[in-house]
Amino acid sequence: MVGQRRLRWWAALFLAPAVVLTAVFFYYPMAYILWLSMHHWNGLSPVKPFTGLAEFRHLFKQPIFGLVIRNTAIFVVGTVVPSIAIGLALALLANRRLPFRSFLRGVSFAPYLVSFVSAGLAWVWMGSSGGLFDHLMGFLGFHPGNLVDNPSYALLYVIAMYTWKMAGYNMVLYLAGLQTIPREIYEAGAIDGLQDGWTQFRTITWPLLAESTFFVVIINLIFSFRAFSAIYVMTNGGPVNSTTTLVYYIWNLAFVQNSWGQAAAASALLLIVVLALTVGMVRYFTKESFRAS
Amino acid sequence: MVEATPAPKAPVSPKRRRPAEFWRYVPYMVIAIVVFGFPFYWIIVGSLSSNTAIATGSIPLFPLHPRWANYRDAWAYTNFARQVLNTLIMAVAVTASQVITSSMAGFALARMRFPGRQALFIGFVATLIIPFQVIALPIFVLMANLHWINTFGALIVPTAVNAFGIFLYRQFFLTIPESFEEAAMLDGANPWQVLWRVYWPLAKPATVTLSLLTFIAEWNSFYLPFLFTETKSMYTVQLGLVAFQGEFATVYNLLMAATVFISIPVFVLYLMGQRAIIEGIATTGTKG
Numbered sequence: 340m341v342g343q344r345r346l347r348w349w350a351a352l353f354l355a356p357a358v359v360l361t362a363v364f365f366y367y368p369m370a371y372i373l374w375l376s377m378h379h380w381n382g383l384s385p386v387k388p389f390t391g392l393a394e395f396r397h398l399f400k401q402p403i404f405g406l407v408i409r410n411t412a413i414f415v416v417g418t419v420v421p422s423i424a425i426g427l428a429l430a431l432l433a434n435r436r437l438p439f440r441s442f443l444r445g446v447s448f449a450p451y452l453v454s455f456v457s458a459g460l461a462w463v464w465m466g467s468s469g470g471l472f473d474h475l476m477g478f479l480g481f482h483p484g485n486l487v488d489n490p491s492y493a494l495l496y497v498i499a500m501y502t503w504k505m506a507g508y509n510m511v512l513y514l515a516g517l518q519t520i521p522r523e524i525y526e527a528g529a530i531d532g533l534q535d536g537w538t539q540f541r542t543i544t545w546p547l548l549a550e551s552t553f554f555v556v557i558i559n560l561i562f563s564f565r566a567f568s569a570i571y572v573m574t575n576g577g578p579v580n581s582t583t584t585l586v587y588y589i590w591n592l593a594f595v596q597n598s599w600g601q602a603a604a605a606s607a608l609l610l611i612v613v614l615a616l617t618v619g620m621v622r623y624f625t626k627e628s629f630r631a632s
Numbered sequence: 633m634v635e636a637t638p639a640p641k642a643p644v645s646p647k648r649r650r651p652a653e654f655w656r657y658v659p660y661m662v663i664a665i666v667v668f669g670f671p672f673y674w675i676i677v678g679s680l681s682s683n684t685a686i687a688t689g690s691i692p693l694f695p696l697h698p699r700w701a702n703y704r705d706a707w708a709y710t711n712f713a714r715q716v717l718n719t720l721i722m723a724v725a726v727t728a729s730q731v732i733t734s735s736m737a738g739f740a741l742a743r744m745r746f747p748g749r750q751a752l753f754i755g756f757v758a759t760l761i762i763p764f765q766v767i768a769l770p771i772f773v774l775m776a777n778l779h780w781i782n783t784f785g786a787l788i789v790p791t792a793v794n795a796f797g798i799f800l801y802r803q804f805f806l807t808i809p810e811s812f813e814e815a816a817m818l819d820g821a822n823p824w825q826v827l828w829r830v831y832w833p834l835a836k837p838a839t840v841t842l843s844l845l846t847f848i849a850e851w852n853s854f855y856l857p858f859l860f861t862e863t864k865s866m867y868t869v870q871l872g873l874v875a876f877q878g879e880f881a882t883v884y885n886l887l888m889a890a891t892v893f894i895s896i897p898v899f900v901l902y903l904m905g906q907r908a909i910i911e912g913i914a915t916t917g918t919k920g
Contacts, residue, residue, distance in 0.1 A: 349823040350744040357737035357756065360793035365759040368767035368774075375770070432660055435653065443661055446669040448910075452898050454852035456870040457891045460877055461675045464884040469689025471674055507668065508913065515914030565763045568854035572874060586765040593769055594859075602769060610766045617761050 369610065375603035382599045394600040398608075401601075403580050403588075410494060411584040415563045417498040418505065423555055425502065426509025427548075431540070433510065434517045444514075448507035455504070459572035462500040463487055487574050490581040497573050497582055501566060509555055516551030520544065553624040557617055564613055585609050679703070679888035686884045699885070706876075706889040714865060715872040722787040722857070722868060723850035727843050729792035734842065735835065737793075738801025739827045743813065753802070756795040764855060772859055786860035787868070791850070797842045800912070804838040805831055841912035844905045848898050869894050 376394055378387040398404060433444045450458060465471040466486035476483060483489055486496040524543055525533075533539050567586045570576060576583040576591065583591070585605060593602035677691060680698035685691045707713075740746075741753050771790050772781075780786040808831060816826045832839075857868040864875065876890055902909060 346744060346823070347746050350740045350746045353736040353740035353744070353823070353827070354752070356733045357793050357798060358752070360733065360789075361756060361759060361795070363774075364771060364790045364793070365762060365767060366755075368770035369762065371770035371773075372766060428660075429664060432657060432664065435657060437654055437657055437661065439661065439665075443664060446665050449672060449899075450668060452848065452902055453895045454854065454870050454898075456852075456854050456873050457895050460873065460887060460891055461671060463877075464678060464888065465671065465674065467882075467884070469687075473689070503668065503671070511910055511913050561761060561763065565765060567765060568858075568870070571854075571858075572877070586763065589765055589769075593772075599769065606766045606769060609763060613761060613763060613766075 372603050372606045372610065375600065376607040378600055378603075380599040380603075382593065382597045387600075390600065394604040395608075397598075398601045398604045403583065406580055407583050407585060407588045410580075410582060411564075413494060414498060414501075414566065414582075414584050415560065417495075418501045418563045418566070419556070419559045421498075422502045422505040423509050423552075423559060425506040426555070427513050429506060429510040430513035430517055431544075434514060444510070447510055450504040450506075451508045453504075455566075455568040456572050458500060458504050459569045462496070462503075463573050466496055488578055490578045493574050493578055494582045497569055500573065501563070501569055504569075505559065505562065509559065512555050512558075513548065513551055516548045517544070520547050549624070553620065557620050560616055560620070561613065564609065585612075675888050675891060678884055679892050681885045683883070683885060687882070702885050702889040703893065706886040707893065709880075709886065710872055710876055711864060712869070712872055712890070712894075715867045715869050718784075718787075718866060719851060719868040719870075721784060723847050725784070725788045726791050726850050727846045729788065730794050730797045730846050731839055731842060733793045734797025735801045735832055735839070736827065737798045739805055739831060741798070742802045742805035743831075744823075753798075756798050759795045768855065768859060775860055781860055782862040782866050787857055787866075791856065794846070797846070800838050800842055801835060803915075804835045808834055837908065837911075840905060841908045844901055844909050845912050848901060848909075851898055 375387070377389060377391055379390045379394065380387040401407075429443070429447050433440050433447075437443075467473070468484045472486060473482065473484070483492055486492050520543070524547070525539060528539060528543050533542055565586060566584065567590065570582050570584060570587050571590075574582040576587045586609065589602050589605045589609065592598045592605060677693075677695050678686065679702055680695040680700070681691050681702075682697075682699055737756070741749060775781050775786045775790075778785070780789075812830050812834070813826055816830045821829065852870065853868070854870045854874075857871055858874075861867055861871065864872075867875065873887075873890055873894055877887060880886060
């Protein structure tokens, strides 16, 4: 038998690679980004003078900063809400004993499997003038032209692509949740007069899916804040910055404008927002489940 | 609203209920399948169309004269072969590293007692919240200082550990009875041997799930190789696709052909390991 002391050495050995890599590639960069957000740097200069909160002030004073925040909010809410709602609807449909239900599952999950680059490029083509959507909307007497070149539609179009891609993922998460609900509950509900579908959903399914919803909301928020490649490939942040979100702006500040201090300030802002939302969700849902019990 | 409840219905036999239910839900199923599936069909049709059909927007609904040569032309145009090789090297190395680092850490967290174990576990899992874009700039500076930009080191090492894998193995190892470990220890095996000879083979489902999900994520990844590579000879497939778009912005038939062949490996892996992939996503969903 190995003694308690020697066992600790083994534990340290097993954990060493993961701890070192996590420290170097997660915790050190987080500390560095907070440090850099208080220093001025152009990405090349050997000196990085301390500037306090000046980089944040410069960032907030950027003429497009308000637009970036607005775009980010629209993108996150506009992707999270519909992709969860559609994912839940798909799960409810695919959970019924219907023929072709595994085909339905496979088809709606397929968009999640392809890369954002491939899906984005395909949607650029489908949204081009003379493309699929141009034809379809033409039937309604509506000719928006090239969707990704139109400042009024570009953000909505990227949101539509993103929702198409993520709904099937949410369906998988909700299907797992639905399968934990025992059939007997519905049978008991039917005896109590809960017969029609909507009442059943409202009083049984939705409350029992609370745990799934909690996880689905958090993971979708995290994913949506990260969305970069779809925007880069489809619109390059344009036209006239109408699709520039916070992550796109971070990249632009650092690698196009060489304002690393401001890029770091924007990264710190993103970090704070994502952490605050996650902690907020956790607290909200734990409170809710206390109330329910 | 529930009005005067009708007399409790006699249980309806599934045989009689199925057609009625089916016809009620058929419209929704058709809509869902068209919305999610039609773009795939359309991409394939586009990839087989001629330049004129693409340019004039007069693509037939059924490709009666498929131009298979589009695939050959798209493949030959850039050095996709080299980019596929680069992506394979990156994806295999990252997957192998994550399997090794995750199973070791997951074993220690599930099976060994030491101070700070819970805090360490939370410290790993908390990294799942952090968007890569937040930490990308410092990692870029680190890679530049190491002169690793445009090398495999930058493509592999920063993603060699992932808290999802640690979580997956920890949960799996927690379900294995302690008697396995005790029996092996009595036979004189040290913890290293217990992990790799006893526990790791039992955790094959976790390994399959983690490997498939990691490989697909690496194959599809864009931001990291986008920042950390400079030359076309180091590009991964997704970067190759974007470069292709840059040069042939409106030659959509070739672009769609490239999109199709670059997505094939992911679909092959999915069809091979459908169950492991779906369960991997679903269990992390329910166990949060």
